Amino acid sequence: MKNLKIxxxxxxxxxxxxxxxxxxxxxxxxxxxxxVIARFVGGGQIITLxxxxxxxxxxNAPTVTVSGNFAISTTYTxxxxxxxxxxxxxxxxxxxxxxxxxxxxxxxxxxxxxxNFNYVDFDSEGKPLGLExxxxxxxxxxxxxxxVILRHLLNKSAAGVSTGDITNAGGSTDAEVSFPVVVE
Amino acid sequence: MRYLxxxxxxxxxxxxxxxxxTLSGTITNEKNQPLTGSHIHTKYLNTxxxxxxxxxxxxxxxxxxxxxxxxxxxxTCDTLVDMTExxxxxxxxxxxxxxxxxxxxxxxxxxxxxxxxxxxISKASIxxxxxxxxxxxxxxxxxxxxxxxxxxxxxxxxxxxxSSRVPIFSNQVRLEDQQWGTEHAPNFDLNAAGKISVVxxxxxxxxxxxxxxxxxxxxxxxxxxxxxxxxxIVSGSSNGRGGxxxxxxxxxxxxxxRWNALGTxxxxxDREAPDYILSNSGNRELNFSGDVSYIKENYELSAFYxxxxxxxxxxxxxxxxxxTDLYNSINNQVPYRIDDFTYSIEQPRQAIHHHxxxxxYLQRFDESSSISTFYSLQFNNRNEFxxxxxxxxxxSALDLxxxxxxxxxxxxxxxxxxxxxxxxxxxxxxxxxxxxTGVRPLIPTYVRFDGSGxxxxxxxxxxDLIVDGGIRYDFSTIEATKYYLKSRWDERGYQGDFGDxxxxxxxxxxxxxxxxxxxxxSASLGVRKDFQSDWKWLNNLSLSNRNPNPSEFFSDGxxxxxxxxxxxxLRLKKEESLKFSSSLSKNGKxxxxxxxPFLHYISNFMYLRPIxxxxxxxxxxxxxxxxxxxxxxxxxxxxxxxxxxxxxQHKFSFAYVNGEDESKNQPLIDMPxxxxxxxxxxxxxxxxGLLLExxxxxxxxxxxxxxxxxxxxxxLDGEFVPVLVDISTxxxxxxxxxxxxEMKVKTFKNLDTTIALSIQNxxxxxxxxxxxxxxxxxxxxxxxxxxxxxxxx
Numbered sequence: 019m020k021n022l023k024i025x026x027x028x029x030x031x032x033x034x035x036x037x038x039x040x041x042x043x044x045x046x047x048x049x050x051x052x053x054v055i056a057r058f059v060g061g062g063q064i065i066t067l068x069x070x071x072x073x074x075x076x077x078n079a080p081t082v083t084v085s086g087n088f089a090i091s092t093t094y095t096x097x098x099x100x101x102x103x104x105x106x107x108x109x110x111x112x113x114x115x116x117x118x119x120x121x122x123x124x125x126x127x128x129x130x131x132x133x134n135f136n137y138v139d140f141d142s143e144g145k146p147l148g149l150e151x152x153x154x155x156x157x158x159x160x161x162x163x164x165x166v167i168l169r170h171l172l173n174k175s176a177a178g179v180s181t182g183d184i185t186n187a188g189g190s191t192d193a194e195v196s197f198p199v200v201v202e
Numbered sequence: 203m204r205y206l207x208x209x210x211x212x213x214x215x216x217x218x219x220x221x222x223x224t225l226s227g228t229i230t231n232e233k234n235q236p237l238t239g240s241h242i243h244t245k246y247l248n249t250x251x252x253x254x255x256x257x258x259x260x261x262x263x264x265x266x267x268x269x270x271x272x273x274x275x276x277x278t279c280d281t282l283v284d285m286t287e288x289x290x291x292x293x294x295x296x297x298x299x300x301x302x303x304x305x306x307x308x309x310x311x312x313x314x315x316x317x318x319x320x321x322x323i324s325k326a327s328i329x330x331x332x333x334x335x336x337x338x339x340x341x342x343x344x345x346x347x348x349x350x351x352x353x354x355x356x357x358x359x360x361x362x363x364x365s366s367r368v369p370i371f372s373n374q375v376r377l378e379d380q381q382w383g384t385e386h387a388p389n390f391d392l393n394a395a396g397k398i399s400v401v402x403x404x405x406x407x408x409x410x411x412x413x414x415x416x417x418x419x420x421x422x423x424x425x426x427x428x429x430x431x432x433x434x435i436v437s438g439s440s441n442g443r444g445g446x447x448x449x450x451x452x453x454x455x456x457x458x459x460r461w462n463a464l465g466t467x468x469x470x471x472d473r474e475a476p477d478y479i480l481s482n483s484g485n486r487e488l489n490f491s492g493d494v495s496y497i498k499e500n501y502e503l504s505a506f507y508x509x510x511x512x513x514x515x516x517x518x519x520x521x522x523x524x525x526t527d528l529y530n531s532i533n534n535q536v537p538y539r540i541d542d543f544t545y546s547i548e549q550p551r552q553a554i555h556h557h558x559x560x561x562x563y564l565q566r567f568d569e570s571s572s573i574s575t576f577y578s579l580q581f582n583n584r585n586e587f588x589x590x591x592x593x594x595x596x597x598s599a600l601d602l603x604x605x606x607x608x609x610x611x612x613x614x615x616x617x618x619x620x621x622x623x624x625x626x627x628x629x630x631x632x633x634x635x636x637x638x639t640g641v642r643p644l645i646p647t648y649v650r651f652d653g654s655g656x657x658x659x660x661x662x663x664x665x666d667l668i669v670d671g672g673i674r675y676d677f678s679t680i681e682a683t684k685y686y687l688k689s690r691w692d693e694r695g696y697q698g699d700f701g702d703x704x705x706x707x708x709x710x711x712x713x714x715x716x717x718x719x720x721x722x723x724s725a726s727l728g729v730r731k732d733f734q735s736d737w738k739w740l741n742n743l744s745l746s747n748r749n750p751n752p753s754e755f756f757s758d759g760x761x762x763x764x765x766x767x768x769x770x771x772l773r774l775k776k777e778e779s780l781k782f783s784s785s786l787s788k789n790g791k792x793x794x795x796x797x798x799p800f801l802h803y804i805s806n807f808m809y810l811r812p813i814x815x816x817x818x819x820x821x822x823x824x825x826x827x828x829x830x831x832x833x834x835x836x837x838x839x840x841x842x843x844x845x846x847x848x849x850x851q852h853k854f855s856f857a858y859v860n861g862e863d864e865s866k867n868q869p870l871i872d873m874p875x876x877x878x879x880x881x882x883x884x885x886x887x888x889x890x891g892l893l894l895e896x897x898x899x900x901x902x903x904x905x906x907x908x909x910x911x912x913x914x915x916x917x918l919d920g921e922f923v924p925v926l927v928d929i930s931t932x933x934x935x936x937x938x939x940x941x942x943x944e945m946k947v948k949t950f951k952n953l954d955t956t957i958a959l960s961i962q963n964x965x966x967x968x969x970x971x972x973x974x975x976x977x978x979x980x981x982x983x984x985x986x987x988x989x990x991x992x993x994x995x
Contacts, residue, residue: 042647044685044708048640049590051819071819073710075760075767077693079817114592129920165917171589173538188538190589191523194821196917
């Protein structure tokens, strides 16, 4: 029975000296894309499309704003920026996308044949990246959606991907936003 | 290296009344041939082995028994056997001129409950699955199916239930390894198991009161004979182009020092489906376990340590973003990413360490009573690496450190007709979710205290009629430290019910300290009737309670590995289960069978149910919420063994479970489909122990499933197009054939070698399994040819 007592004592000691040091600090969300901003410059206009999701993966839907209407038969020079505004100052995720250009591609889609997108920037293997682009509106006015999709670890060699067709791209979607636009 | 062992596990359960024990076994020579007429001598009774080397001595009293086994020209075996239950003693005698000593290994039949059917995993099956997982070995038990995430993350499902409902015990210690997640496999090296039992119910009240689905009980090997021997198993597999080497050394002793040590190394590259490489499906393991014990007349001291260390690749093609990606994967039927074969493991992957330390002290007061006390410490570190970018590429997206201390004391006392087991235990657990990952953790930081006490009695009314009953009380309190997004807090409507748990604020998040306390009573009642002529009938009723686990309470956010938002609920109540199980079995010389029907009611059954969509900047995600319902499961397990001829044996097993959500009048999700397995064995001991086995495995289509399909808009050429995402329809039925063969060869004087060649999925069949979480993305693994060499020395 003496052994038993010694053991009980030893165990009490282990329990007593087990201190837990849990760090209660909040998680700094480092990776979430909260904001997508597409800027179009052309025809004497600057049009900005913004989608901002302040709670990241939380329940609130992103807020989408479009600063103006596009003009028919006009070519716009465009850039897109991805930001994490949960960090202060906001982290520019497009810089990381540009650094890892072989693993990323931005796709643009527009409904109702309102216009065409063309890639301007390319990765180190000559395949499109899509942070910069041109957008040419058609000859007919109308309304529709511009959709911007950022894919990560996609198959950039798949059929159609280098011309901006997302169908065979695969990979995982890091951002996908649609903006209601008017061409007049 | 003078020794050789043969280990045989019982497929039947020997049982007889107290004081009337049976010693049985087989006597063979060094070539494994039966020794007819060998003399087995005890101080009570003597006998001789029959023409196939078998012997049996009945009516032996309780206590230590010295047994002498002799045969002319062979060294006499002299061993001590502890007759507290029926004992099987298989002995291989050595020719006396080589001066080799004999080694015997016996296996006692210790059971969890006398009224509940308990299935043993054979040693042969443990060894065959040396390079696979614990669950793969459990699959041979009818009623056990496998919940997979890819090839290497496998969890056992018992009668339709899994994860938190099926606790796993290693040497009495409950594995605390974040077991709630479906993609969190048991952190255990199968090679370290000496024996494994599956209990299909909650009756093992000495272990836990919340094993709603059943339990898996693992004990490491313990050799009660003065000997030293070793074993090495080397397995190589064509699929995955890798293998496992596991080596162990055992020092046995009846009294004094005993120790065991075992190491396992596993290395696999990408697995292959019949038509393509399953990219990033490799895995690595480096495990160790060892124990030392010191045994005296009236006490035993032992210390045990094990380390499980694994890196597991997660299929690249299963990494998806939003619902559009999920839709594309389901509809394409071919993974979007197929790379060339590689051994390297990229993100996403899991890296897991599990340390288990245990110190045990057993005190015997007299022949019939003892008290056993242990302290155990477990440390589990789970790192999940996701596909990230920039500086975060090599940083894990989930880093959980779970530390568990437990202390337990069990007392056992046997009277002539009554056995009492009683005990108390306490547990302290601390989970730390490291915030440095830069991703909000699904499981928060928390502390948990548990306390419990139980009593179980077994009473023998007549020699062939036994009743048992038990009761257990569990107390549990858990306090988490959890940040909720304010938007989530409002969406969940927590302010009214839980406003007082907010203790701080950090930008867009509330810091909360939710705390829950539970008092649970579980009970079990059973009766066992033995009939003349090898039949027995077991009936058991068990009541158990399971508290919501941290994932069910606190999950909130995007589960990257499944592409869905999972929401826990602070309002969840504990789950209450009532299971009735009956087992009728026959144990004949040429034919054995067991039929095991069950009926199981679970109120407040917790499960994930889709409730709609949330849109984020990544696109839309389906939202799954933990809900509660009343569930009813019923089913039937059957298996039989038929010795057609001395060389031929046929085995058959069947399992069916029917799960119903009684509140919503629809089938339960993820219920295993009906399975039938059948095998034919040819054994010819004279031909170097030749064994050939052909197995057929048929898995039917699950036709009972809830329709959780949903419609969503995906963007196609800039237009929103409504599509149906079919996440519910189970895959087709499939049939697989497997082959196994082995032979024993005597390579060197003191080294016995067994060579086994096996083929899984002989016809390279394409199939998908309903219980594989990756069935949306890829086919199951194709043909695998495995060569295994086992050395005993």
